[in-house]
Amino acid sequence: MIWAAVLVGAASTYLLKLAGYLIPERYLVSPTLKRITLLIPVSLLAALLAVQTFATSDGGLGIDARLVGLGVATIALSLRAPLLVAVLGAAAAAALVRALGWLP
Amino acid sequence: MSADAAVPRSGIVRDAIGIGLATGAYAISFGAVSVAAGLSVWQTQALSSLMFTGASQFALVGVLSAGGGAVAAVAIAALLGVRNAFYALHMVTVLRPRGARRLLAAQLTIDESTGMAIGHEDHEPSARKAFWATGIAIFTLWNIGTLIGALGADVLGDPARFGLDAAIPAAFLALLWPRLDTRLMRVIAVIAAAVALLLTPLLPAGLPVLIAGAVGVAVGIAMSRGTPMTGEDSS
Numbered sequence: 200m201i202w203a204a205v206l207v208g209a210a211s212t213y214l215l216k217l218a219g220y221l222i223p224e225r226y227l228v229s230p231t232l233k234r235i236t237l238l239i240p241v242s243l244l245a246a247l248l249a250v251q252t253f254a255t256s257d258g259g260l261g262i263d264a265r266l267v268g269l270g271v272a273t274i275a276l277s278l279r280a281p282l283l284v285a286v287l288g289a290a291a292a293a294a295l296v297r298a299l300g301w302l303p
Numbered sequence: 304m305s306a307d308a309a310v311p312r313s314g315i316v317r318d319a320i321g322i323g324l325a326t327g328a329y330a331i332s333f334g335a336v337s338v339a340a341g342l343s344v345w346q347t348q349a350l351s352s353l354m355f356t357g358a359s360q361f362a363l364v365g366v367l368s369a370g371g372g373a374v375a376a377v378a379i380a381a382l383l384g385v386r387n388a389f390y391a392l393h394m395v396t397v398l399r400p401r402g403a404r405r406l407l408a409a410q411l412t413i414d415e416s417t418g419m420a421i422g423h424e425d426h427e428p429s430a431r432k433a434f435w436a437t438g439i440a441i442f443t444l445w446n447i448g449t450l451i452g453a454l455g456a457d458v459l460g461d462p463a464r465f466g467l468d469a470a471i472p473a474a475f476l477a478l479l480w481p482r483l484d485t486r487l488m489r490v491i492a493v494i495a496a497a498v499a500l501l502l503t504p505l506l507p508a509g510l511p512v513l514i515a516g517a518v519g520v521a522v523g524i525a526m527s528r529g530t531p532m533t534g535e536d537s538s
Contacts, residue, residue: 212381215381219388243495247366252472292466
C-alpha cells in the first residue's frame, strides 16, 4: 500500500509538471486559477502543520514534545536560520524534553 | 528561494551549487522522517527521485504516518504539486524544450529552479542556464541527502527518542514560512490550521487536512476579490 501511494503520488506530481509543458497556456490561465494556486500550498501546509503537531495516535488532540520542537523551529526561522537548522533544532528540543521527562 | 536579479552571470553555477547544498542538507531531514514514518529506504529514495518536490514528499509521508491512508496522502501530495504546473507554464516560454528534453525539464521544474530562472529573466540564455544548473544540482544533492538521512534513521531506530516526529511539523513550518508574506496568507494559514484541528477528532486522518485546504482556498478567494496577491515564488 505504501508503494502504491509512492508510485501513484509520484506519477501525479510528475504529470502536473509535464502538463505545464504540453498544454497551451490559454487553456489554463485565469486570475482565479492563479489565486487558487497560491492559496493551496498555504492552506494545506498550515493544516498539515497543525495536525502533525497536535494529533495523537488515538485520533484525538494533545500536547507533547512536538509543540516544543515547533516553538524552537519558529524562533529559528524568525532569526532567519536555514531550514535545516530549524528542523534539526526542533528534533533536538523534542528529544531533550522527552529525555528530561517533562513531556511525552 | 527567490533569486536575486543582481547576481553576476558568472555566479550562476556557483549559486546553483549553493542552493543544491542547502536543499541537500534539508533532504537529510526528509530521508530521516520518511524512514521514521515507516517507509523503507527504497520507498523514501523513490519519492526523492520520482516525485522530487519537497512539500508533496513531506505531505505524503506525514499523512501516511498519521494513518491517513494512501488516497488522502496521494490527493494532498498532488494538490501541493499543482503549483509546479504553473511554474512549467512559465518555464516553457523560457526554455522552449523539444522532445525528450521536455520530459527532463518537467521533472526539474520546482520552486528553486523556477525562482533562479526568473531571477535571470532579463537575459534568456542566463535564465536557461540558471534553470538547468539549479535543477540538476538540487536533484543530485536532494537524492544524496535523502539517502544519508534514510540510512541514518534506519540505523538510529526509535524515531521519537531523537525527536524525529517533531521534525515533520517543523519541516511544514519551514516550507510555509516564506509564503506568509501577506496578511491574507497569514489569515488563511490560521483558518486552515484551526479547521484541521477542529475536524481531527471527528473524521478519519487525512480528511481534515483536505477539507481545511479547501476551506482555506475558498476563504482566500472570497477575501482577495479585487486585490492583487503576492507570494508567487518562494520556498
